[in-house]
Amino acid sequence: MAQRLVGLPAPDFTMETALGNGQDFGKVSLSDYRGKWLVLFFYPLDFTFVCPTEIIAMSDSIEDFKDLDAEVLGVSVDSKHSHRAWINTPRDQNGLGGLNYPLASDFLKTTARDYGVLDEEGGVAFRGLFIIDPEGVLRYQVVTDLNIGRSVEETLRVLQALQSGGLCPANWRPGQSHLTAK
DSSP, X not given: OOOOOTTSBOOOOEEEEEOTTSSXXXXXXXXXXXXXXXXXXEOSOTTOSSHHHHHHHHHHTXXXXXXXXXXXXXXXXXXXXXXXXXXXXXXXXXXXXXXXXXXXXXXXXXXXXHTTOEETTTTEEOEEEEEEOXXXXXXXXXXXXXXXXXXXXXXXXXXXXXXXXXXXXXXXXXXXXXXXXX
């Protein structure tokens, strides 16, 4: 049974990362994002087929996220070395060809488990997407099967809706009216 995380403090984490430049490693914790919105997403494995499409789409849209005072962090159960190799693999060879954000290594699978996205039998994370507010409260979560890529446009729309502070109807877009409680 899925665990409810929305509205609660996001589970803490500390993970090693491969930076998007394909050269450096780092370390990241939830506290590093305090004061900013965080779009945290899990994907199954490096060097697969659906994953690079969404990872690259997120990277290509990084300025849209930054304009909304949001950071992006991708996570899988692969090692930081595998992440770096994939970042350095050209896009035309099913690689990432550089990124505008880091990929975190959840090699021990604790973060995927804490966020409720670990497929225990398969040993990989489902595609989980979480939006965490500047105070560290998880405001949005969606988890899909392994074969379904996510929409960056929808992620940005949801982020904008959360930041708007109002009641947003279906298909709400920035600039549109909020609902009023009656």
